[in-house]
Amino acid sequence: MPELMNSVYAGASLALLAVMGTTIVRAILGPSAFDRVLAANMFGTKTVLLLSLLGFLSGRPDFLDIALVYALVNFLSTIAVLRFFEGRPHSELQQSPDADPDANHSTPTTAMEE
Amino acid sequence: METFLILASTLCISIGVFLGITGAVGIFRMPNFFTRLHAASVTDSGCASMLLFGLMLQSGFTVATVKLCFILFFLLISSPTAGHALSKTALSCGAQPTPLPREER
Amino acid sequence: MELIIDITLLTFLGLTALAINRIDKLFCVIMLSGIYSLLCASLFVTMDAVDVAFTEAAVGTGIATVLLLSTIGATETEQRSAPHRPLFALLVVCVTGAILVYGTMDMPAFGDPNAPIHQHVAPRYVQQSQHEIGSDNIVTSILSSYRGFDTLGETVVIFTAGLAVVGLIGFRGMQKFGDRQRAAGVTQNEMEQHLVLRIVIKMFIPLILLFALYVQFHGDFGPGGGFQAGVIFASAFIFYTLMSGLDAAMRVVSPRTLSYIAALGVLLYGGVGIATMLMGGNYLAYNVLRHDPLHGQHLGIFLIEVGVGTTVFSVMVLIFFAFSSRKGLRQ
Numbered sequence: 001m002p003e004l005m006n007s008v009y010a011g012a013s014l015a016l017l018a019v020m021g022t023t024i025v026r027a028i029l030g031p032s033a034f035d036r037v038l039a040a041n042m043f044g045t046k047t048v049l050l051l052s053l054l055g056f057l058s059g060r061p062d063f064l065d066i067a068l069v070y071a072l073v074n075f076l077s078t079i080a081v082l083r084f085f086e087g088r089p090h091s092e093l094q095q096s097p098d099a100d101p102d103a104n105h106s107t108p109t110t111a112m113e114e
Numbered sequence: 115m116e117t118f119l120i121l122a123s124t125l126c127i128s129i130g131v132f133l134g135i136t137g138a139v140g141i142f143r144m145p146n147f148f149t150r151l152h153a154a155s156v157t158d159s160g161c162a163s164m165l166l167f168g169l170m171l172q173s174g175f176t177v178a179t180v181k182l183c184f185i186l187f188f189l190l191i192s193s194p195t196a197g198h199a200l201s202k203t204a205l206s207c208g209a210q211p212t213p214l215p216r217e218e219r
Numbered sequence: 220m221e222l223i224i225d226i227t228l229l230t231f232l233g234l235t236a237l238a239i240n241r242i243d244k245l246f247c248v249i250m251l252s253g254i255y256s257l258l259c260a261s262l263f264v265t266m267d268a269v270d271v272a273f274t275e276a277a278v279g280t281g282i283a284t285v286l287l288l289s290t291i292g293a294t295e296t297e298q299r300s301a302p303h304r305p306l307f308a309l310l311v312v313c314v315t316g317a318i319l320v321y322g323t324m325d326m327p328a329f330g331d332p333n334a335p336i337h338q339h340v341a342p343r344y345v346q347q348s349q350h351e352i353g354s355d356n357i358v359t360s361i362l363s364s365y366r367g368f369d370t371l372g373e374t375v376v377i378f379t380a381g382l383a384v385v386g387l388i389g390f391r392g393m394q395k396f397g398d399r400q401r402a403a404g405v406t407q408n409e410m411e412q413h414l415v416l417r418i419v420i421k422m423f424i425p426l427i428l429l430f431a432l433y434v435q436f437h438g439d440f441g442p443g444g445g446f447q448a449g450v451i452f453a454s455a456f457i458f459y460t461l462m463s464g465l466d467a468a469m470r471v472v473s474p475r476t477l478s479y480i481a482a483l484g485v486l487l488y489g490g491v492g493i494a495t496m497l498m499g500g501n502y503l504a505y506n507v508l509r510h511d512p513l514h515g516q517h518l519g520i521f522l523i524e525v526g527v528g529t530t531v532f533s534v535m536v537l538i539f540f541a542f543s544s545r546k547g548l549r550q
Contacts, residue, residue, distance in 0.1 A: 012130070
């Protein structure tokens with residue numbers, strides 16, 4: 001029953017698209033920089049899954065190569081961002097006009113320029 | 115046999131989708147960075163494993179299954195590492211896990 | 220079904236583009252542009268353009284994010300607001316855009332089967348490619364054989380970009396970073412804090428290199444080819460740099476060696492053309508390379524893909540080294 005599997009793939013793809021939408025909202029909203037990095041990382045993983053599903057939906061297993069590359073570059077960009085954070089002063093990363101009210105800041109939260 | 119495979123993979127994909135939606139709701143509504151990190155890790159490990167396993171059941175003994183195994187292996191190792199690195203950097207930059215407010219009785 | 224996926228992805232794309240435009244914290248913009256590139260790649264996949272999606276993912280999400288991060292590491296992290304409101308510029312842009320749109324109304328519709336490209340060129344490629352070139356992947360046969368000159372031009376462009384970066388920053392500038400670090404007494408202590416990361420990356424680097432080679436040699440049969448393989452190969456080196464520091468990475472392969480490798484790649488590509496001319500054919504006519512045209516095509520495509528891959532790899536790593544060594548100036 002390939003039609004049943006196709007509809008399963010299609011339903012799962014739509015659900016994954018909804019998840020990706022939520023992730024984008026978090027990437028735009030997220031008060032601290034770490035939220036955005038987290039959202040970008042999660043978006044990459046969801047894209048990998050979406051592509052695998054799309055590959056099976058359209059009957060072309062070539063897409064799995066691309067999915068593997070996406071997983072790789074997603075990991076690369078996350079690690080690069082984190083190494084970038086190491087050289088930054090601590091206060092810059094908690095900034096936003098409406099700072100996260102729950103975070104327990106030990107340093108003043110001013111968006112200072114270098 | 116084929117019906118069993120279809121049922122099993124549908125079950126796996128459904129569980130995966132449920133875990134994914136759970137993680138999405140979590141990353142949207144959780145109050146703190148560390149709680150959001152936990153929600154995201156639910157999707158990265160649970161949803162990914164279930165979805166890819168369901169796809170593996172569907173593709174039989176072809177090279178596509180081998181590639182799916184590679185993707186699963188890579189995701190299962192790199193996602194927790196990225197989460198660990200994220201939380202370590204966040205801690206070293208001053209973000210702290212907030213204890214939940216206690217109810218005053 | 221595909222329609223819903225397309226509409227959703229395009230909506231996300233528009234949303235992300237709007238957000239990139241409005242936010243002026245540059246770090247957030249870089250994260251969003253990584254998401255934008257992933258969305259574009261997904262759209263390419265739904266349009267069945269698999270090779271393009273491959274390259275977009277590898278370059279746009281991996282390398283571009285890393286290079287942009289190095290750039291804002293060396294400059295500022297907030298965008299300065301414009302001192303005036305550019306209303307006149309907006310008017311000029313709108314008028315020009317309107318003229319361009321009016322000009323496109325004469326073009327055939329998207330995917331029109333009566334368009335000239337679908338009458339002569341595309342049927343020839345689609346029908347004759349298997350017979351003349353013998354590779355399963357039509358994109359590779361167009362890229363490497365039918366339009367080999369264009370790919371040679373692209374490779375030379377990438378090489379020129381590497382030349383420009385080396386000319387601006389220079390080998391001595393990159394070496395100075397290592398000296399500065401040694402003078403400041405930066406030890407390897409900070410690297411040992413990230414034990415988990417180091418072990419995981421150490422485990423992955425050989426697999427990534429192998430995968431790059433797989434992509435390189437499978438360009439004939441599936442999505443892949445020289446560009447993508449070069450970028451993935453460079454990603455492995457960038458991983459190593461992120462793990463062990465720029466100094467150690469520059470000891471593995473020095474910028475000077477990288478520039479030689481880049482030149483070697485372009486030389487290989489051009490040299491294949493010269494070889495075919497010496498054997499009696501036109502420039503880059505691979506049929507004459509072997510006794511049998513199909514074998515000649517395979518050999519020619521193999522050699523030029525190796526050339527493209529090496530040039531792309533070395534230029535990417537070179538640009539990354541050059542940008543990262545600028546960060547030391549701020550310390």
